[in-house]
Amino acid sequence: MTAPAPETRASSQPASSTSAQEERLPEAASLLLDVIRFTLAVLVVVGHASMPWFSTGWPPLLGWADVAVPGFFVLSGFMIRYVTEDRERDPRRYFISRASRMYSVLLPALLLTLVCRSYISWRNPVYATVLWRAQSLPALGANLVAHLLFFTQFWGHAVLVSPNLPLWSLGYEVPYYVLFGLFALCRGPWRWIAAALYVAALGPQVLFLAPLWWSGCWLYNLWQWSRQSRARSAMTAALALVCSLALLLPLAHPALWTRLALLPNPLTALGQPHGRATMLAYSSGLVSWMLMLLGLCLSDRIRLSKRAPWARPVRRIAEGTFTLYLFHYPLLCLVPPTLGHVLRSGWSTTLLVLSIVALCVALSQPIDALKNRMRRSLTARFA
Template identity: 35%
Template sequence: MPIAPAVSVSLDLLRFALAVIVAIVHLTQRYFQNAWPDLTSVGIVAVGGFFVLSGYTIRSFSPSVAEFDARRFFIDRATRLLSVTLLALVATLALDTYSSTVAPAWYNHNWGAQADHPVLRIAANVLLLNQVWSLDVSPLSNSPFWSLCYEAGFYAIWGALLFCRRTGRTLLIPIAVALLYGPNVIVMLPFWLTGVLIHDRFVTPPSRRGAIVALLVSLMAALAIAASYKRMSPALNRGLDAIFLPIGCPHHVQATLIGGCLLFVCVLVALFAALALAGPRLHPGARLVAFARKLGDATFPLYLLHFPLLVAIGATRQGQPLSTAGKLIVLVVLIALAFAVVPLGHRLKNAMRALAKRDATTAPVRGVAGADDVIR
């Protein structure tokens, strides 16, 4: 079922906003400045939003069980992730080499512990296995890569589940895939699946009364989560300890990430309820749809490229903190570079898909046109 233009625009704007939030949050870290408060926890909340939105997006263009093609699904997912991931890893190697050469003391003090065994680190991130079980393998300074292992795990489990339903195979296959990625991914999977459920609930617009109830309940729930988070956080951490300590596996999942997922579930429900209430009165023009699509396409490059660029800028300045004006200029530069990388990512993705599919005819993708991945 084709998605409404108003929904498509909303999702594109939302995911771009989340990526900008992550970039701003990293700009506030003490590596780069000391005037603004460190907002790292806000960035983790934004990543929780990406996870929920990812479930919605993948479900929006997943074919019916009878039409599911496992080979096509996994080729599309892998090429979408790798098209920007490979570019970002190459850029990270180049930028970190520059940073460690220009400001070795500053770089080694902050990221030296993440620079050992670079070949193994890059390999783990190319394979998107950098967070399985107890691993926490950052590709040099580029710490935002941690979330990609979760995304890859969600896609693999979802694809395995649809494959089993399509072929009648045992559900032990998706369970085995989940166990491969480990408890960190498994703990976050329900929030990703909540995005799937939100899609299925709103694929047919609710009645006006139902939309009003959903809007009010979701807004009240969001306020309750925001107000009670400080009291809720210790309980969440104790719950995570109870899950992970008995199996001897460190938990990389944080209470802040879970809180972000819960908050964003409310935000997404409120958004779709509001869109349902607006109904046919919303008619975004073709230019707005195209503009929002461009913003959405820049999300993944912005998310994956901004941090090593920040490190390189910091190294050029020998670790001197940025001023407020400097931070704003850097943010504009980061966004501009993300837009510049988009065409290269598209070309690489199309080349990999053509190679993998041996130039087979590609059927039209359903759902959010051009939004076949959420972190982009």
């Protein structure tokens, strides 16, 4: 993600607030979103694992990753709208939650990236030149600082600490968190000044995809509106189904995705490189938007208990989404220099992907504990 969506479950809070949150996000919808976010992360991993400097056992599937990330943007906007409706209306609590969520995964991911970088440079310097360009220590340090400030995609730049390609999306998603907090939660004229300065520093490249992220907030509002009556819900579900089919049928042709990526981009008219801010992101994001709306409307017809025996494993696996998203790429990079060659069979590539998924799900538990410690520490200091 975009990074992947924030937590979907409430922490300790008053009972009345808890019941209100459950009413706004019933168990069936919550589990659906868990499945969606984990599936999107797996699509990103599969797309990257098929790249030729990791494996030749699979056909090229990188397009799966390209269409999954915009879905993360939509889901992220949806969840931010949900958690701020009751639980995080206070701006300090909101920013503390976002900071602890981001840094608890980003810091270990950066550490893993640097360790993998050192190992690859020692084990196979030639392979290292395939993964990243030569870079001085001061430049690497500056890139690390840019990532810690989530200021990596400003004004057409694309700063990256290699080898961890998925870090790019945080340079979009976290600024959207900041802008949402300023506009939706803060009060007073100073927020407009702060937002204007922040937008001016970010530049048009990051702002170009902001409506895609914000559409997740509108998706939440539309779904809540549809749930007020069965007629509304049925009408919304039918419209989402028709729109989804109308979008998916023509997009089933692979060549069309290539044409979408080449559509005229307003950033080009401004003389700005667009990088990953493409029309393809909007096209795949729209498909994700419609499918999520359809799934949410259908989930309203299902009543599930939190005590369902299969619900807990689903939640446990989904908790590894963000870890999987930020950890998988440097882990993939370790395999060729260790083996001395890229993976050459589909079975070995499948086994590698499953191993990385299992490892990241296991690592998510201590990372979640780190998030909770960071949140408590920041709350004690600032709130």
